[in-house]
Amino acid sequence: MSDFSCWFCKQTIDEHDVKAVAIEISNLWFSGENQPIQTFWAHSKCAQQNLSGGYNFDPDDLINPQ
DSSP: OOOOBBTTTOOBOOTTOTTOEEEEEEOTTOOSTTOOEEEEEEOHHHHHHHHOTTSOOOTHHHHSOO
């Protein structure tokens, strides 16, 4: 297994964090088949703490959509 480091805390993400996320970022105004994308990874708790802001991000929604 490859080591994935959390975008927020920089620690290795353990495979037991089944709610860990991959975050893909692209340019909002560039579209097309060959659109460049960067992927970052995050622990489920780090993602929830850092991505909620004005929205309620819940990693459970990625496992149990409602």
